[in-house]
Amino acid sequence: xxxxxxxxxxxxxxxxxxxxxxxxxxxxxxxxxxxxxxxxxxxxxxxxxxxxxxxxxxxxxxxxxxxxxxxxxxxxxxxxxxxxxxxxxxxxxxxxxxxxxxxxxxxxxxxxxxxxxxxxxxxxx
Amino acid sequence: xxxxxxxxxxxxxxxxxxxxxxxxxxxxxxxxxxxxxxxxxxxxxxxxxxxxxxxxxxxxxxxxxxxxxxxxxxxxxxxxxxxxxxxxxxxxxxxxxxxxxxxxxxxxxxxxxxxxxxxxxxxxxxxxxxxxxxxxxxxxxxxxxxxxxxxxxxxxxxxxxxxxxxxxxxxxxxxxxxxxxxxxxxxxxxxxxxxxxxxxxxxxxxxxxxxxxxxxxxxxxxxxxxxxxxxxxxxxxxxxxxxxxxxxxxxxxxxxxxxxxxxxxxxxxxxxxxxxxxxxxxxxxxxxxxxxxxxxxxxxxxxxxxxxxxxxxxxxxxxxxxxxxxxxxxxxxxxxxxxxxxxxxxxxxxxxxxxxxxxxxxxxxxxxxxxxxxxxxxxxxxxxxxxxxxxxxxxxxxxxxxxxxxxxxxxxxxxxxxxxxxxxxxxxxxxxxxxxxxxxxxxxxxxxxxxxxxxxxxxxxxxxxxxxxxxxxxxxxxxxxxxxxxxxxxxxxxxxxxxxxxxxxxxxxxxxxxxxxxxxxxxxxxxxxxxxxxxxxxxxxxxxxxxxxxxxxxxxxxxxxxxxxxxxxxxxxxxxxxxxxxxxxxxxxxxxxxxxxxxxxxxxxxxxxxxxxxxxxxxxxxxxxxxxxxxxxxxxxxxxxxxxxxxxxxxxxxxxxxxxxxxxxxxxx
Numbered sequence: 001x002x003x004x005x006x007x008x009x010x011x012x013x014x015x016x017x018x019x020x021x022x023x024x025x026x027x028x029x030x031x032x033x034x035x036x037x038x039x040x041x042x043x044x045x046x047x048x049x050x051x052x053x054x055x056x057x058x059x060x061x062x063x064x065x066x067x068x069x070x071x072x073x074x075x076x077x078x079x080x081x082x083x084x085x086x087x088x089x090x091x092x093x094x095x096x097x098x099x100x101x102x103x104x105x106x107x108x109x110x111x112x113x114x115x116x117x118x119x120x121x122x123x124x125x
Numbered sequence: 126x127x128x129x130x131x132x133x134x135x136x137x138x139x140x141x142x143x144x145x146x147x148x149x150x151x152x153x154x155x156x157x158x159x160x161x162x163x164x165x166x167x168x169x170x171x172x173x174x175x176x177x178x179x180x181x182x183x184x185x186x187x188x189x190x191x192x193x194x195x196x197x198x199x200x201x202x203x204x205x206x207x208x209x210x211x212x213x214x215x216x217x218x219x220x221x222x223x224x225x226x227x228x229x230x231x232x233x234x235x236x237x238x239x240x241x242x243x244x245x246x247x248x249x250x251x252x253x254x255x256x257x258x259x260x261x262x263x264x265x266x267x268x269x270x271x272x273x274x275x276x277x278x279x280x281x282x283x284x285x286x287x288x289x290x291x292x293x294x295x296x297x298x299x300x301x302x303x304x305x306x307x308x309x310x311x312x313x314x315x316x317x318x319x320x321x322x323x324x325x326x327x328x329x330x331x332x333x334x335x336x337x338x339x340x341x342x343x344x345x346x347x348x349x350x351x352x353x354x355x356x357x358x359x360x361x362x363x364x365x366x367x368x369x370x371x372x373x374x375x376x377x378x379x380x381x382x383x384x385x386x387x388x389x390x391x392x393x394x395x396x397x398x399x400x401x402x403x404x405x406x407x408x409x410x411x412x413x414x415x416x417x418x419x420x421x422x423x424x425x426x427x428x429x430x431x432x433x434x435x436x437x438x439x440x441x442x443x444x445x446x447x448x449x450x451x452x453x454x455x456x457x458x459x460x461x462x463x464x465x466x467x468x469x470x471x472x473x474x475x476x477x478x479x480x481x482x483x484x485x486x487x488x489x490x491x492x493x494x495x496x497x498x499x500x501x502x503x504x505x506x507x508x509x510x511x512x513x514x515x516x517x518x519x520x521x522x523x524x525x526x527x528x529x530x531x532x533x534x535x536x537x538x539x540x541x542x543x544x545x546x547x548x549x550x551x552x553x554x555x556x557x558x559x560x561x562x563x564x565x566x567x568x569x570x571x572x573x574x575x576x577x578x579x580x581x582x583x584x585x586x587x588x589x590x591x592x593x594x595x596x597x598x599x600x601x602x603x604x605x606x607x608x609x610x611x612x613x614x615x616x617x618x619x620x621x622x623x624x625x626x627x628x629x630x631x632x633x634x635x636x637x638x639x640x641x642x643x644x645x646x647x648x649x650x651x652x653x654x655x656x657x658x659x660x661x662x663x664x665x666x667x668x669x670x671x672x673x674x675x676x677x678x679x680x681x682x683x684x685x686x687x688x689x690x691x692x693x694x695x696x697x698x699x700x701x702x703x704x705x706x707x708x709x710x711x712x713x714x715x716x717x718x719x720x721x722x723x724x725x726x727x728x729x730x731x732x733x734x735x736x737x738x739x740x741x742x743x744x745x746x747x748x749x750x751x752x753x754x755x756x757x758x759x760x761x762x763x764x765x766x767x768x769x770x771x772x773x774x775x776x777x778x779x780x781x782x783x784x785x786x787x788x789x790x791x792x793x794x
Contacts, residue, residue, distance in 0.1 A: 010566050016573035083565035105569035105605055
């Protein structure tokens with residue numbers, strides 16, 4: 001089953017999302033800020049990344065940008081999650097290289113749909 | 126009238142009159158000169174007579190005794206007696222005809238005396254011929270007649286009674302006097318011819334001189350008229366103040382036309398009186414009586430009334446002056462008055478008194494000056510009027526500018542207020558956005574955990590906690606909807622809500638919506654009917670927002686209707702002149718009162734507070750829907766009756782134009 005990296009600074013959100021994904025059979029990896037998220041993505045090579053935008057240190061846009069500019073991580077699909085829910089957040093996230101976008105609070109069923117859609121498109125390694 | 130006057134003057138022939146005048150003067154000069162000549166000659170002859178007498182017969186001898194000869198006494202006394210009267214006349218009444226005739230007689234008597242004193246020597250008779258020649262200096266042949274008569278009588282009488290005295294012989298022929306007289310007449314004839322010829326020459330000279338004078342005068346007048354016209358033109362065009370302009374004109378008239386005095390009046394505003402504006406030349410003391418002359422009164426007023434120029438003798442002018450002979454005393458002869466007319470409108474009167482008759486050129490010049498002055502007065506009036514208009518305009522302009530400035534200030538203030546309001550709205554919107562972010566994060570956790578727990582509880586048989594967890598989850602979702610609704614509204618009002626325009630098929634969108642709400646319809650036991658017109662076609666609008674609008678209206682209709690009918694009608698229509706699509710969502714549900722429907726599009730104003738509790742919903746749905754409609758240039762309206770249902774009608778333009786840059790401020794958030 002696929003490995004999903006959750007980059008999220010809010011501990012309860014991170015934990016709840018991870019546990020719900022694990023209940024669906026995913027392996028959940030967790031990073032608490034942008035820097036950690038980028039290094040973990042490089043080392044662990046997850047199948048998909050859920051990236052929060054408002055992060056301490058380097059933020060979600062910057063982290064996504066770095067991942068997408070790194071040959072090793074550029075193929076990993078990224079879903080950007082934002083609590084701002086402003087339209088230009090979505091545009092910015094996609095411009096930074098995010099593959100999809102969703103708002104927080106997460107509508108879990110919708111999110112699972114997006115995750116599965118991206119994983120299905122992925123070239124099997 | 127003027128033409129007739131001028132004609133009369135020209136016909137009189139000023140040159141001819143002047144020639145006669147000159148001729149008379151020349152004659153007089155000639156007479157006086159000759160009178161003086163004879164005065165001297167008389168004195169000389171008297172002395173010469175005495176010398177002759179002393180030389181030819183100083184003593185009379187009576188034997189040995191001698192005494193002064195009678196001739197000497199005769200030379201002294203008789204000669205003196207003959208001389209004294211004509212000399213006095215020549216000195217004191219020179220030029221008079223009587224003086225001339227007296228001199229002629231005396232001269233011939235003096236000749237007779239000299240002839241006698243020389244003892245009747247025939248050579249002395251030449252004195253007679255010389256005298257006649259001298260008398261011819263008078264160029265008046267008539268003086269020769271008494272002279273000739275005297276000579277003839279003298280010769281006749283002395284020849285008869287005392288021949289020795291005249292012929293130097295004791296006995297003379299009876300007819301000798303005739304011979305002498307004939308020679309005298311012979312000379313007379315020659316002298317008369319000479320006199321007449323001389324007179325003719327004198328006349329000719331007088332005529333030439335007069336003609337020359339006339340020519341010079343005409344030229345002078347022409348020059349004067351030219352310089353007058355120039356001076357008047359200059360005064361009238363350069364001048365700015367009317368009295369000063371007119372004063373210059375009056376002075377020019379007096380100077381250039383050699384006039385005695387000139388005055389100019391202007392008609393007053395009401396047009397019933399003349400006001401003295403300018404005067405030059407003689408008699409300024411009379412002006413006090415003329416400062417204001419009623420039209421029709423006196424000669425000046427009559428000129429104004431008749432609007433015709435007047436030329437008359439100065440003495441005939443009727444004036445408000447106590448002393449009627451003032452003009453005569455001032456040597457003023459002629460008067461000319463001209464009305465100042467402008468297109469037959471009287472603007473004033475110009476008048477002149479002159480010490481001579483006015484020359485035709487002077488009259489022409491005055492007429493021209495009158496026209497020019499009338500124009501000048503009119504120009505000045507026009508300029509004054511213009512200046513007044515200009516002042517009024519400037520004042521109006523100033524007022525307008527002030528108003529403009531006030532308006533600009535007001536607009537600035539309004540703009541500032543608007544900016545402040547916008548800034549406040551933006552600040553509120555920003556605050557809400559960050560608030561929403563802050564609220565979403567914990568809400569995220571709440572919803573995720575409640576769902577997680579729900580899932581976990583469903584795995585284990587603990588149904589009681591599932592229901593509780595469902596309530597937590599439901600509350601969380603409601604909270605989320607509220608947050609989203611508030612955020613949407615604040616975005617719309619801060620102008621941050623943008624349109625994403627695309628073309629889509631209306632019928633397809635409607636069917637998609639019906640599919641989405643289908644399960645809900647059935648839940649409440651309602652019947653959903655959709656009527657789509659055949660000509661719907663596509664529209665260009667924000668698809669997401671259009672869907673959100675219709676979804677909201679449909680879910681409301683479903684929510685507030687139990688076991689009833691819900692109808693969706695879609696057709697083309699007009700919103701104003703704009704082609705639009707009309708969506709009508711009708712239900713047979715609970716409906717609303719008029720008061721309730723009036724507030725239905727305000728945020729947090731569901732028809733009744735209890736409604737929210739009973740039917741759920743955030744109370745923001747219709748507020749957002751109405752703003753979306755406005756944002757797309759459309760409108761929404763509602764018709765509702767309690768317990769009978771509601772009908773919401775949405776009109777959206779077929780071609781939505783994204784021109785809404787300004788924040789949409791409707792109601793209060």
